Amino acid sequence: MNITFNKRDPLYVQVIRYFKEQIATGAFEPGEEIPSRRELASKLKINPNTAQRAYKEMEEEGLIYTEGNNPSKVTKDIEKIASVRQEMIMEAVDAFVHAIRPINVSLDEVVGLIEAKLNEEQPEQEGRK
Amino acid sequence: MIEVREITKRFGRKEVLKGVSFTAEKGEITCLIGVNGVGKTTIMNAIMNLTPIQSGEILIDGQKINKRSYEKIMFIPDAITMLPQMTIQQAMQFMDDFYESWNEKRAKELLDFFKLEEGNKISNLSKGNTAKINLLLGLALDVDYLLMDEPFSGIDIFSREQIADVFTSHLVEDRGVIITTHEISDIEHLIDKAVILNDGTVVKSFYTEEMREKEGKSVIDVLREVHLQ
Numbered sequence: 349m350n351i352t353f354n355k356r357d358p359l360y361v362q363v364i365r366y367f368k369e370q371i372a373t374g375a376f377e378p379g380e381e382i383p384s385r386r387e388l389a390s391k392l393k394i395n396p397n398t399a400q401r402a403y404k405e406m407e408e409e410g411l412i413y414t415e416g417n418n419p420s421k422v423t424k425d426i427e428k429i430a431s432v433r434q435e436m437i438m439e440a441v442d443a444f445v446h447a448i449r450p451i452n453v454s455l456d457e458v459v460g461l462i463e464a465k466l467n468e469e470q471p472e473q474e475g476r477k
Numbered sequence: 478m479i480e481v482r483e484i485t486k487r488f489g490r491k492e493v494l495k496g497v498s499f500t501a502e503k504g505e506i507t508c509l510i511g512v513n514g515v516g517k518t519t520i521m522n523a524i525m526n527l528t529p530i531q532s533g534e535i536l537i538d539g540q541k542i543n544k545r546s547y548e549k550i551m552f553i554p555d556a557i558t559m560l561p562q563m564t565i566q567q568a569m570q571f572m573d574d575f576y577e578s579w580n581e582k583r584a585k586e587l588l589d590f591f592k593l594e595e596g597n598k599i600s601n602l603s604k605g606n607t608a609k610i611n612l613l614l615g616l617a618l619d620v621d622y623l624l625m626d627e628p629f630s631g632i633d634i635f636s637r638e639q640i641a642d643v644f645t646s647h648l649v650e651d652r653g654v655i656i657t658t659h660e661i662s663d664i665e666h667l668i669d670k671a672v673i674l675n676d677g678t679v680v681k682s683f684y685t686e687e688m689r690e691k692e693g694k695s696v697i698d699v700l701r702e703v704h705l706q
């Protein structure tokens with residue numbers, strides 16, 4: 349677990365974003381146990397109150413759940429996981445559109461470039477595994 | 478809760494603290510930030526009643542400091558106060574004799590955590606390891622409040638990281654910590670609350686997460702604003 353934090357966004361928001369990524373990509377599997385707030389704080393070197401805050405928000409959002417005194421787990425709700433994935437994709441697309449719009453590129457050109465870029469990065473990613 | 482209310486302090490004609498107020502809660506890490514000479518150590522000394530103040534008051538859980546308070550609150554100064562010829566073991570014995578709240582089990586745990594040997598003489602330790610022992614002697618007390626004066630200054634990055642790790646561990650959990658620093662960037666993510674001091678007063682005091690959330694500013698951003706004014 350390794351997050352590079354920026355200093356201006358709330359840390360708990362950055363922690364949640366990281367969890368969402370892991371959940372959306374399946375790196376954290378449904379029903380998988382997650383570290384305690386203490387373990388998380390010490391792994392990420394953040395204030396334990398911040399880790400607590402992140403867990404509380406994720407619990408409320410239904411991303412994780414806790415039964416009794418057991419360790420918290422990743423949600424098993426497939427729809428929820430799909431919606432997290434959708435949310436991550438939309439966020440990325442929004443950011444991309446926001447960045448590309450002022451440059452005035454045609455849709456065809458953009459699609460072509462995205463295709464080329466995705467194809468070009470794929471082998472590299474497999475190479476890393 | 479430690480409440481510091483409108484305290485003033487003069488050294489001769491020089492007014493060092495001109496009405497400083499802030500609070501530090503249990504279970505939170507409060508950081509006093511300011512350049513050298515701004516009065517951070519003087520505030521800590523005042524909280525511990527090691528130096529008289531001219532006016533204002535300081536309350537610990539609603540009470541003025543008294544002899545029983547010293548089992549409840551501990552000050553870790555920026556330099557070790559043990560005799561250099563002592564071994565770590567002897568220094569620990571010294572603390573045990575002095576304080577009811579000494580927790581031997583925790584002391585051993587901290588020794589392990591810092592990977593230090595009891596038999597070593599304090600005078601033979603490196604600067605970083607001396608700082609760790611200094612910290613250990615304070616952290617091993619079962620006190621509710623810990624004051625730490627510049628625990629990170631003048632030591633190497635790996636020792637700094639190790640000390641920072643203590644803050645996220647159960648060794649500090651649920652206690653109230655006041656820490657001073659003139660170098661915030663290392664510990665920006667570890668603290669709950671920042672109290673910025675300048676020219677003998679509190680210029681700004683805020684929760685770091687709230688500042689990031691509401692204004693999108695890091696502690697350093699706020700510091701810069703304060704110093705540009």
